[in-house]
Amino acid sequence: MNIIQNFPLFNIVMCLMGGVICSVLKAKPAKCLSMGLIALAGVMNGCVLWYAAKYGQYTYMMGHFPAPWGNEIRVGVLEAVLALFFCIIMFLSVLGGEHYITIDIEESKTNLYFTMVNLMLTSLLALIYTNDLFTAYVFVEINTIAAGALIMIRSNGHTLVAATKYMIMSLVGSGLLLIGITMLYDVSGHLLMVNIHEQISVYARTGEYAFPLTVTIGLMSVGLAIKSALFPFHSWLPDAYGYSTPSSAAILSSLVSKGYIFLLFKIFYRVFGFDFVLDHKVTNILFVFGVVGMIAGSVMAIYQHDVRRLIAFSSVAQIGYIYMGIGLAVPMGTVAAVFHIMSHAASKSMLFIAAKGLSDVSGDSKDFSDLKGAGFRNKLAGIAFSVGAFSMVGIPLLAGFTSKVYFAEAALLASNRKMAVAMVALAISTILNAVYFIRAVITIYTPNPKRELAAKDYRLPRTMAVALVLFIILNVFLGTWSNLIEDAIEMGLKTFS
Amino acid sequence: MGNLLNNYYEAVAVILFGIGFTTLLFHRNMIKKIIGFNIMDTAVYLFLAAKGYIEGRVAPVPDGPDASRLVTDYINPVPAGLVLTGIVVSVSVTAVMLSLTIRLYRRYHTLDIDFITMLVKKEQATEKEQGIEQVKER
Numbered sequence: 001m002n003i004i005q006n007f008p009l010f011n012i013v014m015c016l017m018g019g020v021i022c023s024v025l026k027a028k029p030a031k032c033l034s035m036g037l038i039a040l041a042g043v044m045n046g047c048v049l050w051y052a053a054k055y056g057q058y059t060y061m062m063g064h065f066p067a068p069w070g071n072e073i074r075v076g077v078l079e080a081v082l083a084l085f086f087c088i089i090m091f092l093s094v095l096g097g098e099h100y101i102t103i104d105i106e107e108s109k110t111n112l113y114f115t116m117v118n119l120m121l122t123s124l125l126a127l128i129y130t131n132d133l134f135t136a137y138v139f140v141e142i143n144t145i146a147a148g149a150l151i152m153i154r155s156n157g158h159t160l161v162a163a164t165k166y167m168i169m170s171l172v173g174s175g176l177l178l179i180g181i182t183m184l185y186d187v188s189g190h191l192l193m194v195n196i197h198e199q200i201s202v203y204a205r206t207g208e209y210a211f212p213l214t215v216t217i218g219l220m221s222v223g224l225a226i227k228s229a230l231f232p233f234h235s236w237l238p239d240a241y242g243y244s245t246p247s248s249a250a251i252l253s254s255l256v257s258k259g260y261i262f263l264l265f266k267i268f269y270r271v272f273g274f275d276f277v278l279d280h281k282v283t284n285i286l287f288v289f290g291v292v293g294m295i296a297g298s299v300m301a302i303y304q305h306d307v308r309r310l311i312a313f314s315s316v317a318q319i320g321y322i323y324m325g326i327g328l329a330v331p332m333g334t335v336a337a338v339f340h341i342m343s344h345a346a347s348k349s350m351l352f353i354a355a356k357g358l359s360d361v362s363g364d365s366k367d368f369s370d371l372k373g374a375g376f377r378n379k380l381a382g383i384a385f386s387v388g389a390f391s392m393v394g395i396p397l398l399a400g401f402t403s404k405v406y407f408a409e410a411a412l413l414a415s416n417r418k419m420a421v422a423m424v425a426l427a428i429s430t431i432l433n434a435v436y437f438i439r440a441v442i443t444i445y446t447p448n449p450k451r452e453l454a455a456k457d458y459r460l461p462r463t464m465a466v467a468l469v470l471f472i473i474l475n476v477f478l479g480t481w482s483n484l485i486e487d488a489i490e491m492g493l494k495t496f497s
Numbered sequence: 498m499g500n501l502l503n504n505y506y507e508a509v510a511v512i513l514f515g516i517g518f519t520t521l522l523f524h525r526n527m528i529k530k531i532i533g534f535n536i537m538d539t540a541v542y543l544f545l546a547a548k549g550y551i552e553g554r555v556a557p558v559p560d561g562p563d564a565s566r567l568v569t570d571y572i573n574p575v576p577a578g579l580v581l582t583g584i585v586v587s588v589s590v591t592a593v594m595l596s597l598t599i600r601l602y603r604r605y606h607t608l609d610i611d612f613i614t615m616l617v618k619k620e621q622a623t624e625k626e627q628g629i630e631q632v633k634e635r
Binding site: 155 | 514517518521522527530534537538541544545548575576579582583586589590593594597598600601604605610613614616617620621
């Protein structure tokens with residue numbers, strides 16, 4: 001057995017232990033340990049990706065119990081790509097907001113922030129790699145707790161209320177997921193995804209348990225949709241993203257909701273089998289909610305005066321894109337959705353970090369009236385914000401454009417009615433995106449001599465500058481080398497079910 | 498109707514789940530929300546435990562004078578393990594929620610989440626006004 005095969009498990013345990021150790025360290029060593037572990041996890045996942053691409057997928061037995069009883073980790077190309085990507089985004093988000101973590105959070109609690117960051121990465125990696133539904137549930141809850149803590153650790157009234165709302169909605173979602181998993185266990189008698197899948201394909205042939213299985217798919221989809229803030233369930237999102245410290249906002253928007261969406265992919269593909277899900281018409285419902293979310297999220301974003309809330313509402317629209325991709329019910333749609341998970345994560349975390357850089361030179365205000373001319377006062381943040389905004393609108397060479405092309409391609413392969421709806425929705429949503437993002441870019445590049453003097457001696461934190469440059473490179477890489485990633489995703493999806 | 502009466506454990510569990518769910522989602526009092534969450538999770542454990550039990554069999558503890566029992570004499574042990582894990586999870590989530598509630602109460606002296614939301618908005622408005630006044634003074 002190759003040592004690289006152990007890496008996914010090492011990753012999870014390593015980050016978990018790192019979180020525990022961070023809780024007894026001082027702020028600075030905790031930061032170094034946490035960042036080091038994220039980087040190490042990234043490197044290890046890179047090795048796993050290389051291994052999975054070369055030798056194919058494998059399952060990893062945990063403990064000494066074989067398949068139907070024990071717990072398993074399952075590694076394929078798709079998982080490895082996403083895990084690597086999540087590590088990169090996590091690293092850059094923490095690096096970019098590192099300066100503000102020390103400002104926004106009490107000195108004595110800073111180490112706990114890094115504990116939560118490590119727990120978050122642990123849970124994300126576990127959600128990506130696990131092959132067991134109940135383990136997935138446990139890590140979903142760890143993820144919820146870590147995310148709640150990341151919001152509320154900056155203690156002011158807003159974040160407390162935001163964290164409360166987030167926790168309540170999340171608990172509602174995980175309650176539904178839990179009863180879904182319970183019912184599935186009762187119907188199939190297994191918890192490992194492969195075994196459940198075998199049992200369900202038997203039921204699909206005989207037609208037994210059709211109704212309970214439909215209910216189960218519904219419960220799980222709704223639960224995970226609530227947790228990942230699909231349109232009608234997004235009420236917690238703007239506050240949570242708008243008021244937390246920039247690193248938290250970046251992590252929450254780009255990774256937390258994506259982890260749940262990937263779990264939903266796993267449930268659709270590996271537990272039920274995609275054909276079974278199609279027979280039960282669940283994808284149609286997700287498609288409708290996705291399309292409505294794409295447009296409603298953008299419309300709500302237009303009315304925002306606060307740059308952070310604008311980006312947050314744009315997230316609602318982008319989550320809608322991802323669900324629409326699943327809802328198209330063609331393999332290409334899933335490829336597009338997975339690619340959009342990555343391109344949205346890369347752009348949105350950059351936007352949140354850059355927005356903080358812009359409001360830094362505008363008297364710490366997030367309001368657009370104060371942000372006028374901020375692009376001149378803080379050049380790098382201005383450029384990064386523009387790149388992120390253009391990527392979200394869909395300007396060629398950037399990540400957002402490529403994912404929109406993939407969505408359009410997928411729509412052409414779908415049924416006629418869906419194609420028409422998806423194309424129209426894509427067009428409208430793109431225009432709406434352009435309305436608010438281009439307006440934001442114009443605002444930050446409108447000269448405002450009054451503020452120029454005040455921000456003359458401002459110096460961009462070095463860590464943030466490095467992170468923003470890396471974010472821009474990552475975004476352009478995703479946009480221009482998308483073939484490479486698309487191939488990897490397609491290769492992963494082929495062996496996924 | 499007959500099914501419902503035969504599976505009364507499951508029926509009760511689902512009803513309890515509904516009660517907990519609606520309380521968690523719609524009640525304004527934070528403490529009652531947390532109680533609702535606990536009822537919801539406990540309902541799931543009841544469901545699991547009821548499903549794991551098999552009529553006429555004993556607990557899966559191969560010990561004492563009955564050590565010679567066969568596998569078919571025991572009930573399914575997995576749901577018990579799941580319930581234990583689930584309890585641990587819900588205890589930790591409850592702890593987080595309670596600590597959040599304590600911090601909210603210390604700050605706003607109320608447990609009503611709608612009222613707190615209103616207070617926060619007011620806070621924000623006054624902060625903004627103060628900011629504008631400061632700018633004017635300058």
